[in-house]
Amino acid sequence: MSLRFNAIRGLTDVPEYKAESTARITEIFGSNVFTLKTAREFLSDEAYKSLLASIKAGQKIDRSMANQIASGIRSWAESKGVTHFTHWFQPLTGTTAEKHDSFFTIKSDGTAIEQFEGDALVQQEPDASSFPSGGLRATFEARGYTAWDPSSPAFIMEIRNGKTLCIPTIFVSYTGESLDYKAPLLKALESMNKAAVDVCHYFDKNVSKVSATLGWEQEYFVMDEALFNARPDLVMTGRTVYGHSSAKNQQLEDHYFGSIPERVYSYMRDFEIEAYKLGIPLRTRHNEVAPSQFECAPIFEDVSVAVDHNSLVMDIMDRVARRHKLRVLLHEKPFAGINGSGKHNNWSMATDTGVNLLAPGKTPKTNLMFLTFFVNTIKAVHDYADIMRASIASAPNDHRLGANEAPPAIISVFIGQYLTKVLNDVKERVSDKMDETDESMLKIDIHKSIPELLMDNTDRNRTSPFAFTGNKFEFRAVGSTANCANPMIVLNTIMAETLKNFKTEVDALIEKGEKKEIAIMHVIRQYIVDSEKVLFEGDGYSEAWEKEAEKRGLPNVKTTPLALDALVSDKAKGLFESNNIYTHSELEARHEIELEKYIKKVQIESRIMGELATSHVLPAAIRYQNLLTNNIMGLKEAGLKADAFANQQQILEKISEHINKVSDLVEKMIEARKVCNNMTDTRTKAIAYQSQVKDAFFDQVRYHVDKLELLVDDREWYLPKYREMLFLR
Numbered sequence: 001m002s003l004r005f006n007a008i009r010g011l012t013d014v015p016e017y018k019a020e021s022t023a024r025i026t027e028i029f030g031s032n033v034f035t036l037k038t039a040r041e042f043l044s045d046e047a048y049k050s051l052l053a054s055i056k057a058g059q060k061i062d063r064s065m066a067n068q069i070a071s072g073i074r075s076w077a078e079s080k081g082v083t084h085f086t087h088w089f090q091p092l093t094g095t096t097a098e099k100h101d102s103f104f105t106i107k108s109d110g111t112a113i114e115q116f117e118g119d120a121l122v123q124q125e126p127d128a129s130s131f132p133s134g135g136l137r138a139t140f141e142a143r144g145y146t147a148w149d150p151s152s153p154a155f156i157m158e159i160r161n162g163k164t165l166c167i168p169t170i171f172v173s174y175t176g177e178s179l180d181y182k183a184p185l186l187k188a189l190e191s192m193n194k195a196a197v198d199v200c201h202y203f204d205k206n207v208s209k210v211s212a213t214l215g216w217e218q219e220y221f222v223m224d225e226a227l228f229n230a231r232p233d234l235v236m237t238g239r240t241v242y243g244h245s246s247a248k249n250q251q252l253e254d255h256y257f258g259s260i261p262e263r264v265y266s267y268m269r270d271f272e273i274e275a276y277k278l279g280i281p282l283r284t285r286h287n288e289v290a291p292s293q294f295e296c297a298p299i300f301e302d303v304s305v306a307v308d309h310n311s312l313v314m315d316i317m318d319r320v321a322r323r324h325k326l327r328v329l330l331h332e333k334p335f336a337g338i339n340g341s342g343k344h345n346n347w348s349m350a351t352d353t354g355v356n357l358l359a360p361g362k363t364p365k366t367n368l369m370f371l372t373f374f375v376n377t378i379k380a381v382h383d384y385a386d387i388m389r390a391s392i393a394s395a396p397n398d399h400r401l402g403a404n405e406a407p408p409a410i411i412s413v414f415i416g417q418y419l420t421k422v423l424n425d426v427k428e429r430v431s432d433k434m435d436e437t438d439e440s441m442l443k444i445d446i447h448k449s450i451p452e453l454l455m456d457n458t459d460r461n462r463t464s465p466f467a468f469t470g471n472k473f474e475f476r477a478v479g480s481t482a483n484c485a486n487p488m489i490v491l492n493t494i495m496a497e498t499l500k501n502f503k504t505e506v507d508a509l510i511e512k513g514e515k516k517e518i519a520i521m522h523v524i525r526q527y528i529v530d531s532e533k534v535l536f537e538g539d540g541y542s543e544a545w546e547k548e549a550e551k552r553g554l555p556n557v558k559t560t561p562l563a564l565d566a567l568v569s570d571k572a573k574g575l576f577e578s579n580n581i582y583t584h585s586e587l588e589a590r591h592e593i594e595l596e597k598y599i600k601k602v603q604i605e606s607r608i609m610g611e612l613a614t615s616h617v618l619p620a621a622i623r624y625q626n627l628l629t630n631n632i633m634g635l636k637e638a639g640l641k642a643d644a645f646a647n648q649q650q651i652l653e654k655i656s657e658h659i660n661k662v663s664d665l666v667e668k669m670i671e672a673r674k675v676c677n678n679m680t681d682t683r684t685k686a687i688a689y690q691s692q693v694k695d696a697f698f699d700q701v702r703y704h705v706d707k708l709e710l711l712v713d714d715r716e717w718y719l720p721k722y723r724e725m726l727f728l729r
Contacts, residue, residue, distance in 0.1 A: 004720045007226035011728055014224070014263070014325050030279035032080070032156040034073055042072035054150040058190070061150065066118030073154055074103060074116035077165040082156055085116060087124040087146040088166040090181045091131040092593050094483060096311050097171075099126055100164055121167060122148045132596070134589025136177045144179060146171050149186070152308050155278050159319070168308055177586050181307070181485035184581050185492075189303055191579040192492040195499035196349060196357070196373075202506070202516060203369040209352040212492050214306035215472070217297040218313060219288055219341035219480050221329035222264050224729055227720045228327040232616075236608045237601070238331035238481075239396070241698070242617070244706040245337045246723035249291065256289045263324065263729050264294065271313075271320040272296075278316075280309040290339040291726040300346070300472075303492070307484045310343070314481075326729075332479040333399035335722060336702075340400035341480035345487055348472040349373060349495075359471040371426065372502070372520060375527045377473060378413050380498040381466055382531035384490070384575065385411035386555050386566035388466075388475075391490040393563040393594065395601035397479035402541065402558070407465035407477045409563070410549045410556045412536040414464035420537065426521070427528045463540030493579050502527070560598050561686035567591045595686040599676075602689045606673055609701055612719070613666045620716045621659050621708045628652040655711050661704040669697040 036055070039048055047068035053059040061069065077085070086098040103114040124146045131144070152168035171180035178184050189212055196210035228234050233241045260268065268285050275282050281299040288295050298309065314330060321328040333340035349357040357373040360366075381388060388411050402408040415423070465477035478487050502523060509519035533552040538545060549556055557563040566572055568591045576582040582590070628648055635645045642649075672692045679685040709717060 002718045003226070003230035004718055004724075007224065007230050007720060008724060008728065010226050011224060025276055028273065029276045029281075032158065032277040033279040034076060034154040035279070038076055039069075039072065042076045044068055044072075047072060051150060058151075061122070063118050063122070066122050068118075070116050070118045070121035073121065073165065074114070077156060077163075078103070078114065080156055080163060082163045082165045084162075085120070085165040085167065087126070087148075087169040089146050089169045089171040090307075090311055090483060090485065091171055091179060092134075092181070092590070093132060094481065094597070096315060097126070097131070098164075098166065099124070124169070126171070131171075131179060132593040133173065133177075133179055134592035134596075136173055136175075136179070136585065136589045144171060144173050149182060149304075151186070151302075151304050153279070153305075155312075158274070158277070177583070177589070181483050181489070182304075184489050184586075185307060185485040186304060187581045188489045188492040188496070188579070191496040191581065192349075192499075195496040195503070198503050199372060199376075199499050200351060200357075200369070202372070202520060203366075204351070204353060204355075207351045207353055207355075210349050210357070211352070212303040212488070213300045213348050213350055213472075214303040214484060214488060215298060215300040215346040216306060216310050216484055217284075217295055217342075217344040217346070218310065218317075219293060219295045219343065220317065221290070221293050221334050221341065222267065222321065222326055222729075223292055223329065223725050225322065225325045225327050227725050227728065230718075230720050231725070233605075233608050233612060234327075234329070234334070237605050238329060239334045239399070239605075240336070240722075240725075241605055241609045242612060242702055242705045242709070242719065243336065243722050243725075244709045246721065246726065248723070249338050249726070250289055255287050255291050255293070258287045260285070260287060260294075261729055263326070267321060267324045267326055268294070268296070270323065271316050274316045274320060275309075275313055278309070278312055280313060282313075288339065288341075290335070292729075293339060293341065300348070303347075303484075303488050307488065310484050330481050332394075332396040332481060335726065338726075342400070342476060343478045343480045343482055343484065345475040345478050345484055345491075346469070346472045347475060347488070347491060356471050358468075358473065368517065368520060371422075371524055374419075374468075375423070375524050375531075376498050376502055377495065378415070378534065379502075379527040379531045380491075380494040381411065381413050382534040383498065384494040384571075385534065386557070386563075386569070387490055387494065387572050387575070388487070389477075389555065389557055389563050390566040390572075391487040392475075392477045392479060392482065393560040394479055394482065395560055395598045395605075396481060397477075398558070398560050400479060401477065407463055408540045408545070408556070409477075409558045410540070410546070410554055411465050411477070411534070412540065412549070412554065413473075413534050414467040414537060415535060416468065417537065419468065420535065423528050423532075423535075427525055427532075464536070465540070489581065493576060493581050496579050497575055559687075559690050561595060561683065561690050564591055564594050564598075565683075567594070592682055595682045598686050599682070599689050602694050603673065605698070606669060606693050609698065610666045610670055613662050613701065613705060616718045617705050617708060618659060618662060620718055621655055621662075621712050624712045624716050625652065625655050625659065627713070628655070651711060655708065658704045658708045658711070662701060662708070665697055665701045665704070669693060669701065672696065 036052065039051055043051065047065055050061050050065040051069055054061050084100040084102045086100045088096060088098050091097050103116050104112065105115050106112055126144055126146055146169035149168045149170055154165060154167050157164050157166050170178070170183040170186070172178050172183060192212055193210050197207055200207040200210060231240065233239065272282050281301065282296055283299050284295070284297040286295055301309065317328045330341065332342070351357065357369065360370045389409060465475070467474045467476060475487055475491065478484070505523045506519045509522060510516055514522070534554065536545065546556060568587055573584050573587055576587060577584065628651060632645050632648050632652065676685055676688045676693060679688060709721065
């Protein structure tokens with residue numbers, strides 16, 4: 001019996017996994033995290049103050065203090081049964097990385113001791129040659145460094161009966177180039193902080209720090225492990241390269257916010273418990289729109305910590321799913337014809353005085369501060385839309401963007417009718433020639449224009465890639481497998497650049513004698529005029545919007561190889577270099593890495609398509625073809641007229657046609673891949689894989705395979721079908 005039918009039969013025998021229970025989340029929240037509260041207990045006053053200064057003010061910890069802090073962390077970890085430690089980092093593979101070392105060591109006299117010194121806490125030396133470097137490191141140049149990032153707390157990862165102390169770190173090459181997501185993210189956040197504080201001082205001199213906050217929404221699919229294992233395409237690529245839509249998908253709209261299936265509910269509770277122990281503040285769980293699709297979301301955190309927590313959650317979700325004999329699918333488009341999965345990045349800025357800079361105020365002064373940061377965000381997106389598009393570009397996200405409730409590749413901003421009216425009022429009420437006596441525009445009361453729905457004073461637009469949702473912007477175009485750091489690096493960098501330019505322009509007007517508030521409003525008005533073409537309130541899926549966007553001059557780059565060009569444009573190089581985020585060589589390296597990722601993912605998908613076609617699809621179709629042939633021959637031998645087996649003949653002809661098409665197209669796809677593989681320039685190769693392999697063959701081969709799935713006897717079909725993968729648990 002095939003794996004498919006064994007999997008279906010085994011569904012009734014899946015043992016229930018008993019999730020760990022707890023009376024209150026607060027009893028376990030952060031129990032495996034070296035929080036400041038824990039640090040106060042395990043560190044001396046001197047060491048604690050040094051750690052606190054590093055976290056709050058970014059001050060460097062000297063080696064003598066590092067030894068004390070390391071000793072305290074080890075004492076805490078050992079009290080919880082930890083035996084090993086690792087530097088935990090986020091290389092450019094898209095996953096996390098770790099190399100475990102034990103506290104155990106032997107002294108010169110042979111005495112065995114447990115030890116964790118400051119040097120081991122602050123710096124380690126993993127092999128950098130085996131991680132993507134985009135040419136920054138040659139294979140023989142193995143040295144790279146991980147360096148402790150005190151802004152993210154150390155934590156203990158529990159895997160079965162083992163516990164490991166994880167030290168969040170950045171990862172850089174021997175020559176200093178960043179080889180991870182975290183190092184440039186920290187630089188981008190600091191650049192935004194400096195620029196935002198300078199602008200905040202127009203309104204409040206007490207502001208000394210502005211932090212970017214992030215609340216991610218992680219969408220995912222869940223399916224039975226045995227059914228997953230019976231689909232080699234899911235195992236190899238995370239998505240189904242073949243599969244005809246089932247009679248029922250999401251058309252009844254009955255899954256969104258529906259009752260959570262019991263087996264999935266048990267899984268959710270289990271991975272949430274693991275997350276709570278690591279201080280990940282998960283708040284929301286629910287069914288998503290597509291069958292077997294779900295979502296979890298946390299409370300907002302500082303971007304740096306939120307990025308770490310999302311990377312951890314994806315790892316936890318995958319690991320815990322296996323305990324329940326389930327598999328979690330994080331791919332952006334695991335199933336054709338239904339909703340894909342995104343990772344909506346809800347972003348805002350908050351001051352150390354407790355003000356959300358993207359929350360409308362109740363006085364002219366606070367309204368003006370809100371307008372300043374609100375309009376600067378729109379201006380930043382307008383000016384750097386191509387770089388934002390590049391930040392979410394990937395092979396799997398190309399399958400998702402612009403289809404089934406995912407936003408299109410055109411970067412636009414949705415702000416809702418009320419704020420659109422506010423911006424129009426500002427634009428119209430301020431004259432080109434400013435006059436100190438003309439201050440009526442400063443008295444705009446935004447709350448008269450916006451209903452008192454403080455958290456949701458705009459409608460929602462699911463087709464918008466970047467939408468304002470009351471007191472934050474939601475970057476909806478981010479893919480579900482993406483590391484949040486990538487779009488956050490870009491968003492915070494373009495905000496830093498835009499705010500710096502804003503301050504320069506305002507200061508220039510003040511130096512000419514304009515009153516501060518008048519100068520601010522003048523620049524705001526100009527920014528509204530300059531960036532209004534990026535604002536769009538309608539249906540992002542419509543052909544009309546594509547035509548309108550083209551008229552407005554908005555980029556619409558639908559494929560990753562071309563979208564990534566924006567990373568190495570002169571504009572991008574100037575942007576990132578002026579804000580000390582990336583050097584030119586680091587940008588070139590990242591461009592190369594992302595192109596290589598694209599090539600490899602499309603290459604793997606092409607290979608599995610060919611393998612499944614020849615080893616699964618065609619054998620099943622040919623067996624059924626033989627059955628039909630024998631049936632027709634038997635009817636002929638029995639003396640029946642052709643009319644008696646006309647239907648069988650028609651089915652046989654259709655099956656034969658599809659068999660020939662699949663076989664022919666797969667051979668041509670393999671030849672096209674060989675041509676691409678001989679190309680030496682990475683960009684040319686990536687574009688060729690996209691146009692000559694993916695676009696030229698994927699849909700065609702799939703069309704004929706999916707037709708065979710409908711025609712071939714169900715008992716002969718090896719691959720689990722959509723109705724089974726999406727509805728059987």
